[in-house]
Amino acid sequence: MATRKNDSILFRWIKGIIHNKKALSGSLLVLSFILIAAIGPYITVDPNAFLDTPLSPPSFSHWFGTTGQGQDVLAQTISGARQTLIVGFATGFFVVLIGALIGGISGFYGGKVDDVLSMIINIFLVMPGLPLMVILASWLPPGPLTLTGVLVITGWAWNARVIRSQMMALRDRDFVSAAIVSGERNIRIILIEIMPRMLSLLASSFIGASIYAIGAQVGLEFLGLGDVSTITWGTNLYWASNDLALLTGSWWTFVPTGICIAFVSFGLTLINFGIDEVTNPRLISERNWRKYLPKGKGNDGITPVIKTHA
Amino acid sequence: MSTSIQYLLRRLGFYAIAAWAALTLNFFIPRMMPGDPASIIFARFRGKLNPEAMVALRETFGLTDEPLLGQYFTYLKNLLSGDLGISIAYFPQPVTEIISTALLWTIFLAGTSLIISFSLGTLLGTLAAWKRGGRLDSFLPPALAFFGAFPYFWLAMVALFTFGFGLGWFPLRHAYGDAVTPGFNLPFMIDAIYHAFLPALTMVMVSLGGWMLSMRNTMITTLGADYITFARAKGLPSKMVMLKYAARNAILPNFTGFGMALGFVLSGALLTEIIFSYPGQGYLLLEAVRAQDFPLMQGLFMTITLAVLGANWLVDIAILFLDPRTRR
């Protein structure tokens, strides 16, 4: 019975997204990049090969020109998508997982558990992210695993806080009380009763965290803290700056990558707009939750629970 | 009033714990890094290592073989007395001296752009929500979201090379020109603003959208509240309803976000500083990491954390004045 109901929530939700113009165009944008990341490397030339005169402008043989080392920029842009997106979405996934776990437990149980957990959440929240990221990233061996780890460590707290507030709101609702009275196990209540109702929040948290992860990852790699011998969007920009692309007027070495990053983030933001617009009218009693939605980088959202962790 | 003081003290207590956590992290992370700073200095020298010189230098840096816990307490004790140790990269300069001026510039740049972005974003958000579906509301959010999608440093790079290098409208580096002397004088202040303009602009561009949207969204929720309907029904001028009734309440959550955002804005400022050669903490941090300068790294991380915590506390005080609920 319960599953059936949840299915229909999910179904209605997906239908709503498809009918929302913003969400649809955002999804298409993001999906096309995922497609490029998946099949791109099989259809381009070897992005590592030193092919032509360095820094030659776009031409027929190299649509996006060549890098400072004579590699094909188009091939590099396409193969850079893969690791960047994997790290971005993996971070988004783990951030939401940890956020749901800690925030959910904290919000559901309340009391002492909440005191301790929300204290930890708040400590991570006020700690400045980038310096911590830079220090961690320079200490760990460079690579996608390190990047994901560092981004998760510095990024989970925001989602935990948002999910905690939502959990606290749902915890007091009748259907939860009813489930508790009927003797259902807490785990079951959380997973079966509450989580499906948080679907759109989790989805938009995932998207917000992925946006943050893509931006921060590119930033770290640009500083040379990633593995610069692999090809990602961040290392593409690192090399462009290293080869003084702008000084030599070779805009083609950094514009495609920058635009790609912006398009992916923008596409994700559009999806979030869509989720926001679709979910809000239906969840009338939760009208306030609109406030929780991470907008853009997830840093500027707000939360109404000012007093609770004082 | 005593409850307000209690509230502020409680917050202060929390910040103290947060600061302690940050400082502890700050102590342990660099110590887990491989490599020994003294030998790195010599390696940079690319010459022969003299074991005696190594021992002597290690002592100077306070790198002893004491157990970690002992070192930890010495570290806390030194911090309390304001001693952040000696920088390795800038040996033998004390870390406090290196950081102090850099911190001021970072706060100036990040603070200015945060305030501009916050006030402008809140204002635009208010207007957009008031005239929902209007031109402002339908055009600006996607446009700003698009700008917000670019990495900070990428926009900074493009801006620097277009307006600085290409067109020559803005200076290419530094916080003030060579001709002015730092101090409380008009030419210096104007020059400082001139130098901060482009970096601040790129930071405002990227972050404006977030503020505007969150203000717009809370404002829309607030506008649905009964008291707004009542105020309108009473026939109050719409500008008054918008600013004094709706915006005043909607700004509260946005304001909480202000304190939180400071950490992020500082992070963004650090990257922007590196691009614009702005003499703040950003490049210093990168340098410290590259040189494995533990003391400097720790000092930077600590000052940035404390700055964020301090700003959050100020926001708490401000909220106390703006939101009567906290004073109950």
Place this chain on the structure above:
Amino acid sequence: MKDKTFKMFSFHCVHQYILKLSSAVLICFILIFNNCVQHEKTTGSPPFVISQEQVSSFVRNFNPLIPSGSSRWPTVSGIYEPLFIYNSMTGIYVPWLATGYEWKDGNLQLDVTIRENVTWSDGQPFTAYDVSYTFNLKKTNAALDPRASWGYLKSVEAINDHLVRFKFLRIFVPGLHALTEQSIIPKHIWENIDDPVKFTNPNPVATGPFTEILRFDHQIWELGRNPHYWQEGKPAVERLRFYAYPTNEQATIALINGEVDWAGNFIPAIDRVFVGRDPENHHYWFPRVGGSIFLYVNTTKQFLDQVEVRKAISLAINRELIVRVAMYDYTIPAHPTALADGLAPWRSPTATENGDWVEYDIERANEMLDNAGFKKGPNGIRLLPDGKELFFDISIVSGWSDWIRAAQVISQNLKLVGINTRVKTRDFGAWLSSMQNGEFDMGIAWTEKGPTPYRLYRGLMSSEFLKPVGETAEVNWHRFASDEVDSLCVAFEKTSDKEEIKQIIYRMQEIFVDNAPAIPLFAEPSWGQYNTKRFTNFPTEKNPYAQISPNYPPENLLVLVNVEPK
């Protein structure tokens, strides 16, 4: 209710205040744009702008004794001066604060005559007692003696005002080089300093051409002429100016814009980027006076421990491509003896002939590996005797982009001969400790430098620095030792006879070429750019009175005293 009105009022005030503030800011900008013109006041001759250090902000430190990097350039050679300057272009020791030296007592004693009529910048006379004080201060403060001069010195004593006597614990002729390069400090100032290791020496008293700190800010500082300089009429330049450029990119922008007169930066595509902007005034010169850059292979690892394998790896490397892709054709592939242009006169004809393994010959490399018994497996990768595929990491410091590019080329090359490799970038500290401890497979790194090839070959092949894996070796990271080289080193250290030295060096080269303990890649150029718009008399290829790069103290002193305003 009263409370409420107060709040409403305050909010209203804030609102108005913001409006006022923003209009004030706007007015400010209008002022600025009107004020946009250059406000540089021109007083006297233009400053000589040098870009050598890349820092975000300057720290006032002029202590010449602490290891480089902490004190401002040119503290060690510009503010302070050494006894002699080794000129790598001419190969001779230029007498500076000293006028001559003489080995005595079977090379156990060195007498150095000190120049007369030299004064410190505060007017006090400079004597041999300052020299002996400097060396003895390094003895009492081991942290100031990173090169361990006191490992072979017994005593340093001023005999009279103009004679210093160095006594050696053992015969060690190459020690001369380090002694001559020591910056000399004034006894009458430093004897009052409590801790010379932590002393930042904010107002230096020195003998050099530039000693007066005219201005010191975090972003900019200026160094003025020494009023008492001992070289009549020099320096011709009135003051030096330094800007804080935090990145190579920023330093390059300044150079391109003509704001910098002298620099030692790495600039990609320099002909187009820099020279192209002003071909008449923008110049560069990259003489190959440094050492060679090597691919080190860990000779303790299976497979890499075989001479034929190392030679085959070397044959598989396309050095032309590395030089083009990673070095922008600024240098040339390495000579078989690994001796770059600066040391070219030392090259042995026999070794040059035998060192045919630095050519690019994939076919021969494959053949040699086949003969060595490492057959290709199903994936085209060669197998170890136990059937495992060959796989090695090439370790590079993260951010050292030219070497990362070189490693990428090598990795692609080695794949062609059936060796699988991965370019692994690591932080400097981690990289260095893995290299020093012998916990690496392959890595690109520098070599020891010196006026003769002795230091190079000693570092590559002598057992003096050989350490077991896991222990820190200062050089010889690849862990190779030859008894014959050891005895050659001893012979070298004891002799000052020119012909004998030459024969020793020749033999060392032959041993190097036969054993391929490390694989030379390309010569290390020294970077130097200059702008002749305001200043002239820089060293050039036609007038090579010194090397142009400011990065190699104390040689940069030769340029500082000879550059002239136009």
